[in-house]
Amino acid sequence: MKYKTQAILIGLFMITVAVRLLLAFSIPEFTYDSYFHLRQVEHIRETGLPLYHDLLSYGGRDFRFLPFFHYFMAFFSLFLPLSLVAKIIPNILVASLTITSYLISKKITKNETASLLSAMIAGFLPVLFSTNSFTVDTLSLPLTFFVIYSFFRIKEQNYLYAYIISFLILSVTSSSAFFVIIGFAIYALLSALEGKKMPRSEIEVMIFSLFFFLWVQFMFFKNSLLQEGISFIWGNTPSRIISAYFPSVSIAQALLLVSIIPFMAGVLVAYRSLFELKGQKSFLLISFVISTTLLTWLRLIKFRQSLAFFAVILAILFALFYLDLERYYKKTRLARYQRYVLPSLVVLLLISTAIPAINASLRQDVPTVEEVEAFKWLRDNTPANATVLATLHEGHLVAYYGQRKNLMDDQFILISDVDKRFSDLSVLFTTHFQTQAISLADQYGLRYLVLTPSAKENYDLPRLHYISSACFDLIYKNETKIYRTKCELAGAE
Amino acid sequence: MKMQIKQNVLDATFSHFIKHQKKYLVLLAVLILLLHFAANYLAGKPLLSGAESYYHLYSAREWIDFNPLSAVLSLFPDSVVFLLPLLLAVISILLLLAIAQKIGLTERVAFFFTLFLILSPTFLFAFTTLSSYSFFLFLVLLGFFLLMQEQKILRYLSLLPFILAAGFDIFSTAFLLVLLLIYRSVTHDKKDPVSLAGIGTTAVLFVATLILKFPLLLGPFHRQQLVSDLVSDFGGLSGISAFILLLAIIGMLSTWKKKNFYHLYLLLPLIIPAYIFNTNIIFYLSLIIVVFAAISFVQMFERRWNLISLKHFTMIILLLGVIFSTITYLDRFSNYGPSHDDKDALIWIKEHTPVNSVVLSAPENSYVIRYFAEREPLRVFEKGTYTEKTELAEAVFSSLYIQDLFPTLEENKVRFLFITKEMKQGLPSDQGFLFLLKNERFKLLYASGDSEVWAFKQENK
Numbered sequence: 001m002k003y004k005t006q007a008i009l010i011g012l013f014m015i016t017v018a019v020r021l022l023l024a025f026s027i028p029e030f031t032y033d034s035y036f037h038l039r040q041v042e043h044i045r046e047t048g049l050p051l052y053h054d055l056l057s058y059g060g061r062d063f064r065f066l067p068f069f070h071y072f073m074a075f076f077s078l079f080l081p082l083s084l085v086a087k088i089i090p091n092i093l094v095a096s097l098t099i100t101s102y103l104i105s106k107k108i109t110k111n112e113t114a115s116l117l118s119a120m121i122a123g124f125l126p127v128l129f130s131t132n133s134f135t136v137d138t139l140s141l142p143l144t145f146f147v148i149y150s151f152f153r154i155k156e157q158n159y160l161y162a163y164i165i166s167f168l169i170l171s172v173t174s175s176s177a178f179f180v181i182i183g184f185a186i187y188a189l190l191s192a193l194e195g196k197k198m199p200r201s202e203i204e205v206m207i208f209s210l211f212f213f214l215w216v217q218f219m220f221f222k223n224s225l226l227q228e229g230i231s232f233i234w235g236n237t238p239s240r241i242i243s244a245y246f247p248s249v250s251i252a253q254a255l256l257l258v259s260i261i262p263f264m265a266g267v268l269v270a271y272r273s274l275f276e277l278k279g280q281k282s283f284l285l286i287s288f289v290i291s292t293t294l295l296t297w298l299r300l301i302k303f304r305q306s307l308a309f310f311a312v313i314l315a316i317l318f319a320l321f322y323l324d325l326e327r328y329y330k331k332t333r334l335a336r337y338q339r340y341v342l343p344s345l346v347v348l349l350l351i352s353t354a355i356p357a358i359n360a361s362l363r364q365d366v367p368t369v370e371e372v373e374a375f376k377w378l379r380d381n382t383p384a385n386a387t388v389l390a391t392l393h394e395g396h397l398v399a400y401y402g403q404r405k406n407l408m409d410d411q412f413i414l415i416s417d418v419d420k421r422f423s424d425l426s427v428l429f430t431t432h433f434q435t436q437a438i439s440l441a442d443q444y445g446l447r448y449l450v451l452t453p454s455a456k457e458n459y460d461l462p463r464l465h466y467i468s469s470a471c472f473d474l475i476y477k478n479e480t481k482i483y484r485t486k487c488e489l490a491g492a493e
Numbered sequence: 494m495k496m497q498i499k500q501n502v503l504d505a506t507f508s509h510f511i512k513h514q515k516k517y518l519v520l521l522a523v524l525i526l527l528l529h530f531a532a533n534y535l536a537g538k539p540l541l542s543g544a545e546s547y548y549h550l551y552s553a554r555e556w557i558d559f560n561p562l563s564a565v566l567s568l569f570p571d572s573v574v575f576l577l578p579l580l581l582a583v584i585s586i587l588l589l590l591a592i593a594q595k596i597g598l599t600e601r602v603a604f605f606f607t608l609f610l611i612l613s614p615t616f617l618f619a620f621t622t623l624s625s626y627s628f629f630l631f632l633v634l635l636g637f638f639l640l641m642q643e644q645k646i647l648r649y650l651s652l653l654p655f656i657l658a659a660g661f662d663i664f665s666t667a668f669l670l671v672l673l674l675i676y677r678s679v680t681h682d683k684k685d686p687v688s689l690a691g692i693g694t695t696a697v698l699f700v701a702t703l704i705l706k707f708p709l710l711l712g713p714f715h716r717q718q719l720v721s722d723l724v725s726d727f728g729g730l731s732g733i734s735a736f737i738l739l740l741a742i743i744g745m746l747s748t749w750k751k752k753n754f755y756h757l758y759l760l761l762p763l764i765i766p767a768y769i770f771n772t773n774i775i776f777y778l779s780l781i782i783v784v785f786a787a788i789s790f791v792q793m794f795e796r797r798w799n800l801i802s803l804k805h806f807t808m809i810i811l812l813l814g815v816i817f818s819t820i821t822y823l824d825r826f827s828n829y830g831p832s833h834d835d836k837d838a839l840i841w842i843k844e845h846t847p848v849n850s851v852v853l854s855a856p857e858n859s860y861v862i863r864y865f866a867e868r869e870p871l872r873v874f875e876k877g878t879y880t881e882k883t884e885l886a887e888a889v890f891s892s893l894y895i896q897d898l899f900p901t902l903e904e905n906k907v908r909f910l911f912i913t914k915e916m917k918q919g920l921p922s923d924q925g926f927l928f929l930l931k932n933e934r935f936k937l938l939y940a941s942g943d944s945e946v947w948a949f950k951q952e953n954k
Contacts, residue, residue: 160800192746201799207743208807214735215810215817218726222821226728230720420921443923 005112009119013098016123019354020091023361024131030086031366034134035396036411037070041082044074056399057406058421059387059444063414064220068173069136090138091131097312098123100145105319107152108282113342114319114326120346121262121315121353127308129357132364140174141308147180151284154201167209171216179288179309181213182295187287196283224413233300236412238422241392242299259311259353265321266314282320288313367397371452374480378402378448381475388448389428389441391455398450407444429459434466439489448475449483503805507601507794514604515590522582522611522620529621529823530575537833540575542826543622544714547860550574550623554864560711561657562628574623581631582620586611588634595641601794606787609737612815614822615779618731621826625661625711626776632658633669637676640687648687655691659698662708664767666699668777671763675756712773715857722772725822730829733779734818736811741782744789754788757781831861834942835913839865841939842946846909853902853949854911855919856886862911871905890926898929902949910935914943 030038043051050067054060076085101122105115122128128141147170150163170177184206191198218225221232228236269282270289292313296306322345329341367375375397378388387405388398395409407428408421415421424440428449431437440446449472451464467474467483476482510517533540541547552558553566566574586607593603610616619627632654639651655673659666673692680688721729724738748754760781768774790811798804831839835858842852843866852868859870871886885901892898912927920927929935930947939946 164803204798204800204803204807207793208803208810210739211736211807211810211814214739215814218735218814218817222726225726226821226825229718229727232727417921 002112005116008116009099009102012116012119012123013095016095016098017092019124019358020095020129020131020361021088023129023358024087024091027132027362027364027366028369029132029366029372031130031133031135031364032393032396033410034086034132035400036409037073037134037136038082038086039396039400040065040067040070041073041077041086044070045077045082054399056404057395057409057411058415059405059407061415063411064224065411065413066136066172066174066216066220068169069139072139073134086134087132090134093138093142094128095123096142097128097145100142100149101312101316104145104149104152104285105316107149108285108316109319109323111319111323114322117322117345117349118316118319121259121318121349122312124259124350124353124357125262125308125311125315126259126353126356126360127304127311129361130364131361132366136174137176137305137308140170140176141312143170143173144176144180144309145312147177148183148284148288151202151205154205155199160201160205163205164208167205168212171213175217176301176305176309177209177213178301179292179295181210182291183284183288184209186291186294187284190283190287190290221413227414227416236415236418238412238419240419240422240426259356261349261352262311262314262318266317269317269320269324270314282317285313285316289317365393367394367452367454368479370479371454372397372401374450374452374476374478374482375401377476378404378450378482382448386447387445388450389425389446390450390452391429391458392422392425393458394450394452394455404448407446426459429455429461429464432465434468434471434487435489437464437466438471438485438487441485442488447485449485450480451483452480503808511600511604514600514607515587518590518604518607518611519583519586521608522586523579525611525617525819525823526579526582526621529617529827530579532827536827539831539836541622542829542831543618543624544857544860545625545712546623547831547864548714549625551860551864560625561632561660562623562625565628566623578620578623578627581627582616585620585627585631585634588631588638592634592638592641595638599791601791602787605790606784609783609786609790609815610780612819613733613737613779613783614725614729614819614826615731615733615776617819617822617826619776624776625665626773629658629661629665630776630780633672636691637672640676640691645687649690651687652691652694655695656698659695659702662711663699663702664710664774666695666702666707668760668763670695670699671760675759679756710767710771710773713771714773714860717772719769719772722775723768723778726818728825732775733782734815736814736818737786738782740789740811741785744785744787744792747792748785748788757784830857830913830915831865832914832942832944834944835861836865837941838911838939838944838946841941842866842868842909842911845938850908851906852909852911853889853905853907855913855916857915858911858913866911868909871907890920892929893925895929895932895934898926899934899952903951906951907949908951909938910945910947910949912945912947917943 040050043049044067050065050070052064053062057063073082073085073089076089080088098119102115102119105118106112109115143166147163147166150159150166153159154163167177167180170180188198188203188206190196224236225232234242266289270286289310292301292306292310295301296303296310326338326341329335329338371394375390375394378386378398379402382388382402382404384403385405387407388402389407390398392408392410395406398404398406399409407425408415408418412418424444428437428440428446441449449464451461456462464483471487472483472485474481475484530540533542541550548558549560549562549566550571552560552563556567565577569577589607589610590603593606598606618624619630636651636654636658639647639654642648655669658669670692673688673695677685677688677692715730718729721727721732723729723732724735725732726735760777764774764778764781768778793804793811794808796804839862842850842862846852846866846868848868850868851871852862852866853871854862862868862870871889885905889898889901892901910930912930917927922928934950936948936950937945938948
């Protein structure tokens, strides 16, 4: 790599990190789902073990998840406060996609300029600009692309080991290693269809990856598989909200989150490549495009997860588009303006990626400071064994800040009555009947009800309809309101 | 050098097991099967689990729905019938290995095929219960073993197990017929009168099963789930390990264009649609899947890998994965009914209720009720009426209001209800059927652990 290219690449990486951190620290809180992971990291730091038996989630439950991310973050939290670790490390990890994208593009195109453009796009993809997200995806996504890069260079002994180690880590980090497996399967299928002989080392690592991944899944999720069967794939998500987690593909949303230029360019390259697969270096990437599209279409993976994966692949494929564009441009009468092409493209890409990215970051789904204060208030002013009603998203806030039991949160795995709970939770926010609400509150032992502005917006409510001073005390009065129940249905235990 | 030594150690270990495969495989099968029976014995459960066991025992006792297995069972006292599946397993394994040797299957493929088969939940289920499939497999293997002998008399004797194997259901007879046709086409001995006689006899019996309206397939004996019944790791009643399935897919891809295997592919169009129709076919399907898995495993084992340690690691993961699935299944299957409490409750029904009473319970319990309680269950998986009965049962168990439930119970003359632990786990307690038991017309008569007997008071009209 030339010194200049190296400097630009490092510069791109640093700029991405700087912008991400700036945005992350300008928003005080984390995304709703991050609080689950924060609790897990704290627990690992304190006890050395993940919280597989959680006394607060769903009022007490057992569950399983792949713990590498939490151990990884717990390690850093030994040296830095967790609130800093949770903002700095995930953003550095996601920003590292600039480097991986550059390396993969370079491997495919051998062109440094095209690869730098790919790196730039990968650094500012709107779908990845959830800067206050402390989730497993922030590690698994960069790791997945490092696995793919190592696979590209599998014939080199060092990269073979790099592949094995990174795949082992990925397998115990996230089930999204499934992307890689399915991508390999499509790759093998296309190779067979095209009569392309696959190198022996590739076949070996593919077989190893398949069985190792499967083995890890079985080790961790045995009970979930037995209890939920094939629904395990959907994480036992309640049927009423499954469409929100696995929606059918919306082109408009995809365009917005991937940003228009890389999306159009990537799709064009992928489409063209389908008809000239033989001997292509992008063969493997095209397989990943197909597998991601297929899995999303079949609703087998979460929409945002697949879009993030898809977006980075499209960013990498943009390098091919740039080469084609350059070649085509040289053949036209506009060739003399060629020196303006690159700067114009950079400006265009910046406008179409960076601005939506910053916008996406500023519009992240995070609780407000006032809402967080209300959940912290619960910790100091309610009995330790109290169960608190909050929305599905706020379930982790009840457990993390309030340190109280919640009715439910978005970790659905191994919850046998998840559909019923979700339905009851909705009823508790929307019903007009006090008896119905009290009956459900009795059933789940709910003694505190939290109504945040987000909950009001979510359910389109001015207030809880059934609240009356006879049965509910307003004990926290701010924008967020907390009620304590006083009544029980006659005959209730 | 180190790698070479490791490779040699692995090869030597496998070679030892392969050389003494008869001993090790039989020992493994006996140990696993005995473990299940011992677990049942220690838990005070009836030694035999599964609805099909009690279907055959009831048929043998009452001389109804007679089939070859019921006929054999009627010769044994009930206290020793649990030995029959064990005996069938041992003989089937020995026959399988002998046939593998006869047809020139490599020792490695034969070993891994038998090993994967023994470790498969389908095999464990079939040979720890009284299953028509285990008996069918034994008869077919015995038939082919005799057919492959040099002595003419032994070859003619093969007709006997073939005739018996054709006495279960239409599908099994068709399957046997296809196997015999494949055998004849593979042996290339067009003048062989015995295999021709076998084909002829089976063909005649096949027509007879159609004319005599034999069931297309025995069962079902449990609620069918297409995916879970295939992959045991998804919680199915039997099925195969996900590792074996994936190995088989790799095996199929690698043998796709090899002409030695096209006979196996021929069986798939027969078996796959049948499996979709009735998942009990998993037994036949798993036999084919295990063959491909064994081929795939041996190919991987024999292949020269660039990185020997990766090969070892993959092999170990594969074997651990298969063993893991088996252990998980055995652990789960040990809880499969009828339990000690179920048996006590059913005997209570037998001793304390009128002989002509109709008992309501889950369909899986139908034959257990008939066998232990000697009463007629409302829900029963019967040929022809399966859909109708299932719809009726669905209506009962999904009832939210007594206005829906009571007329159905009255119409079907239900007097008693037999509720098991599994039913309680599967049905919601705060609404629906279990919730309606709080009504005064239901009365708890007997409870043993989680098994309960309730009375339903019929309205005097």
